[in-house]
Amino acid sequence: MKKRYDFRSDTCTMPTEEMRKAIYEAEVGDQGYGEDIATNKLEEYCAKLFNKEAALFMCSGTMSDQVALRCWTNSGDEVIIDESYHINYFQGAQSIDIGKVILNTCKTPDGIIHVSDIKERLNSRMHDNTFTRTKLLSLENTINSHGGRIYPIEVLKENYEFCKTKGIKVHIDGERIMNACIASGLKPSDYAQYADTITMSFSKGLGAPFGSIIMGDKETITRARKFRRWYGGHLHQSGFMAAAAYFAVTHNVDRLKDDHANAKLLVDIIRKNTDKVVLNDPMTNIVMMDIKNLGVTADEFVKKCSEKDILLFPYNEYIVRAITCLNVNKEDVIYSANVINNIINEILNK
Numbered sequence: 485m486k487k488r489y490d491f492r493s494d495t496c497t498m499p500t501e502e503m504r505k506a507i508y509e510a511e512v513g514d515q516g517y518g519e520d521i522a523t524n525k526l527e528e529y530c531a532k533l534f535n536k537e538a539a540l541f542m543c544s545g546t547m548s549d550q551v552a553l554r555c556w557t558n559s560g561d562e563v564i565i566d567e568s569y570h571i572n573y574f575q576g577a578q579s580i581d582i583g584k585v586i587l588n589t590c591k592t593p594d595g596i597i598h599v600s601d602i603k604e605r606l607n608s609r610m611h612d613n614t615f616t617r618t619k620l621l622s623l624e625n626t627i628n629s630h631g632g633r634i635y636p637i638e639v640l641k642e643n644y645e646f647c648k649t650k651g652i653k654v655h656i657d658g659e660r661i662m663n664a665c666i667a668s669g670l671k672p673s674d675y676a677q678y679a680d681t682i683t684m685s686f687s688k689g690l691g692a693p694f695g696s697i698i699m700g701d702k703e704t705i706t707r708a709r710k711f712r713r714w715y716g717g718h719l720h721q722s723g724f725m726a727a728a729a730y731f732a733v734t735h736n737v738d739r740l741k742d743d744h745a746n747a748k749l750l751v752d753i754i755r756k757n758t759d760k761v762v763l764n765d766p767m768t769n770i771v772m773m774d775i776k777n778l779g780v781t782a783d784e785f786v787k788k789c790s791e792k793d794i795l796l797f798p799y800n801e802y803i804v805r806a807i808t809c810l811n812v813n814k815e816d817v818i819y820s821a822n823v824i825n826n827i828i829n830e831i832l833n834k
C-alpha cells in the first residue's frame with residue numbers, strides 16, 4: 485500500500501506487533517460477572533494512577549463523557565462548559581439527547597475557564613429549584629480545539645474549590661491527560677485531585693485500538709457502571725481490549741514527548757516558509773493552522789494535501805488540524821511539512 489502521512493487524528497494509530505501479542509495473551513472472562521482478569525487489572529491500575537477510589541473501562545471517550553454527564557445530573561440540569569470543548573463542539577447533540585442537559589457555554593479566547601467565567605455563567609439565567617440548576621463544571625485537558633492546550637493546575641484548583649462552595653461537581657474530559665502530564669511534568673493524580681470524575685483515552689496518543697476509562701469515587705463509578713450498561717457498553721470478554729489499553733498506558737506514555745517535539749517541528753518548518761498561515765505554539769501534539777489568508781477553505785486545502793498523501797483534518801471553515809502521534813516520525817514530519825509548504829506556495833503563486 486502507498487505510504488500515507490496521517491495527521492488526521494491520534495485515533496488513527498494501529499496496534500503494534502507487541503500490542504497484538506498482549507491482546508492475544510489476555511486473560512479474559514465474562515465481565516458481567518466481574519471475571520475478566522485483564523479488565524480488572526486495568527481498572528485497578530488506573531484508579532491507583534489517578535489516586536481515585538475506582539475506575540471503569542469504557543468503549544470510547546464519548547461514552548465516558550456521556551456517562552459522566554448522566555452520573556452528575558438529572559434531566560434539565562445545567563452544565564457549564566466552554567463552547568470549544570468536545571462535549572459541546574462534537575457531542576452537543578448527544579449531550580442534549582442522551583444526557584438531557586443544558587450546556588451553558590463560556591466563550592473563552594483560549595479554552596481556559598476561570599472562576600470569573602463560572603460566575604458569569606451562573607448569572608446568565610435564573611437558577612433555582614423551579615428553574616434549571618447548575619450541577620456540573622465540565623473541563624477538558626488537554627484542549628483539543630485549542631491546539632492541545634494544557635490547563636494550568638492552579639486554575640483547576642481555583643475552579644474546583646469555587647465549585648465546591650456552590651455544590652457543583654467537576655468533570656475533566658482528560659482523553660489526552662497523559663499528553664498534559666508528559667509536557668507539564670505533573671502526575672495524573674495531580675490533575676485528578678481537582679476533579680470528581682476524570683477520563684483518559686487509550687485509543688488516542690497512547691495507540692490502543694479501543695477504549696477510554698473513567699475514574700472517580702466508588703459510589704459514582706457504581707452509578708457509571710449502570711449507565712454504561714444502559715448505553716450498551718456492558719462488554720463481556722472486554723479483556724482483549726483492556727490488555728491493549730494496559731499495554732498502551734504502561735508502554736506508550738513517555739514517548740508522547742516525541743509527538744510533542746514533532747508538532748513543534750511541523751510548526752517551525754511551515755512558519756519558516758510563510759507568515760500567511762497562522763499557527764499555534766503547540767504545548768502538546770495538536771497543530772491548528774488558520775489558513776484564511778490563503779483564500780481557500782479548510783476542505784479545499786485538506787483535499788489538495790490528501791492528493792499528495794498528507795492527511796489532515798478540516799476543523800472548521802478555515803482551520804486545519806494536524807495531530808502528531810505514533811503514525812509519524814521525525815522524517816515523516818519533515819517530508820510532510822515540505823509538501824504542505826509546496827501546496828501553500830502554489831496557492832500563493834510563490
Ligand SMILES: Cc1ncc(COP(=O)(O)O)c(C=O)c1O
Nearest residue numbers: 544545546547570624628657659
Ligand atoms: C477531548 C476529547 N474528548 C472526547 C473525545 C471522544 O472520544 P471518542 O472518539 O473515543 O469517542 C475526543 C475525540 O477525539 C476528544 O478529543
